Amino acid sequence: MNLQIDENKFLKHYAVLYTAIITLILLLPLFVYTKHLYTLQDVKSEIELKNIAYDIISEIEKFGFSNMVDTFIYPRYKNYKSGLFDTNKNPVFSLLDTKPKLNMQLGYSKQGLKRIYTIEFPHLRYFNARYLIVESDFDYMPILKDFLIVLFSIIVISFLLSFIILKSFAKPFSRINKALDGFIKDSMHEINTPLSIININVDIFSEKFGINKYLSRIKSASKMLSTIYNDMDYLVKEQNMFYRQKENIDFSNILMKSIDYFQDIAELKAIKIEYEIQSDIHYPFVQAKLQKIIDNNLSNAIKYSKEESKVIIRLLKKEEYILLEFEDFGIGIKSPEKIFSRFYRENHTKGGFGIGLNIVNRITQEENIKVELKSEYGHGSIFSYKFPLN
Known part of the structure; x- marks a missing residue:
């Protein structure tokens, strides 16, 4: 283990952690915002379908008041499909892919990703039709796009702000860490010299005057101290052991x-x-x-x-x-x-x-x-x- 903390690793780790916390906190308002966008898109679809329906009625009425044209050309639209239906929902004329349900409600309704607008005619005045139905596919891609843009912006901004703030807070600790690292390494060097002198002199004294219990205790204590010193030295140099x-x-x-x-x-x-x-x-x-x-x-x-x-x-x-x-x-x-x-x-x-x-x-x-x-x-x-x- 290197006694000096890897500052960049520390900053990245906690910046990611804080980003995750902030993102989780902001998910609720983001969900509310997305739901609001969804509602707005629904309102927009309803208005557009209603306008298309009245536009078709307008074209039919123009045909009815004209004596110069024998054939009615039914309006067609790129993103919308429509049709005229009798009382039993059988098509009089239809561009729809499927037959509408008998219990379909009037006005604006939803069927999966389909958005439908139904108008009931009070009299069978338009080609003996009772209903006009207009439908379109609901476009959820703008909502998804906005959601992802906002989410990505939250993550990026949160990470950058967290990284910058943590870096400013970490500077004094980094200086202390470096000073402590230097102090420990210097202390290890200083301890090694007197410890070596003690061991050498104990061995010399033993050879010259023989072993006694006091000398044995000194020798044992110095060896225990050497073991602790070796552990500390290993910690300082541990990073190089890998290589x-x-x-x-x-x-x-x-x-x-x-x-x-x-x-x-x-x-x-x-x-x-x-x-x-x-x-x-x-x-x-x-x-x-x-x-x-x-x-x-x-x-x-x-x-x-x-x-x-x-x-x-x-x-x-x-x-x-x-x-x-x-x-x-x-x-x-x-x-x-x-x-x-x-x-x-x-x-x-x-x-x-x-x-x-x-x-x-x-x-x-x-x-x-x-x-x-x-x-x-x-x-x-x-x-x-x-x-x-x-």
């Missing part, structure tokens, strides 16, 4: 070296480290990642074990996977589902920041390593990691 090439690592050898390293810490609590390690197991992996899995599990197993108990480590090659297992007989885990969460600690008296197992969890997810946890509160835990061979 590191995997190597064919001697899994067995690395595990044995880690056990030797943690012997001093275990001896401080009179904990015996037992192991069952199959020799000459090699596996393609990034060594820094493997070291994190081993060190964090070993450190936790010792940390949460009871004094004068034991820790068992297993490394076995199976048919489909390599099994790495850490078993302790300590206090167990109250909430196994939370144990891999960042900064989560069940026992605040044991020290640490609660980042070790979170690092392990991310590595196992990245590398498709199956994790199994068995724990009985008050009796101990078993962490199992299955590294796939295929």
Whole structure:
């Protein structure tokens, strides 16, 4: 993980979130607006159909008053169809595609996407017809077009405004974040030097004057501090770990070296480290990642074990996977589902920041390593990691 937040990713994520919220809020007024457009379009259709109907009546009446024309040419329109019908709705003359229903209401009516206007003549004066029916297809495309334009405008404007506002609010936090990132990196560098000096001088003192319990405690404490330092260092450099090439690592050898390293810490609590390690197991992996899995599990197993108990480590090659297992007989885990969460600690008296197992969890997810946890509160835990061979 990079300690510095990706500002653009942050802004885009929350701009999209706020845009979605604003769009949902404005959907109700947009729906009301669309319904209003639909009503207006219906009113427009009714007026146009009524005008066409009276225009046809006007043409028929002109024909009736004229003695010079023997044949009536029925008016035709591009977007409208009409017809004259008798009392039983049988066509006298019709351009309609279907016969009208017997119970069709007078005036303006709707049938699906059809809009119909029906006039009843008081006398059979127009070619013995009782009804004039005019119909057209309802054009909903302008409404849909307006709806999409308004919706698109809301989304675009909301996103741009959210992005601009969030960017202005994020500037001070971005500066603090950069300063904090620089401070942590500088602090890590400064911590490394005195820590190295402590370890070197402890080793020199041990060789010259021999081991005593006070020196052992100093050595164990410095190793625990080194483990925490290594976790922090991994977090700072984690982004670059993704691009590191995997190597064919001697899994067995690395595990044995880690056990030797943690012997001093275990001896401080009179904990015996037992192991069952199959020799000459090699596996393609990034060594820094493997070291994190081993060190964090070993450190936790010792940390949460009871004094004068034991820790068992297993490394076995199976048919489909390599099994790495850490078993302790300590206090167990109250909430196994939370144990891999960042900064989560069940026992605040044991020290640490609660980042070790979170690092392990991310590595196992990245590398498709199956994790199994068995724990009985008050009796101990078993962490199992299955590294796939295929």
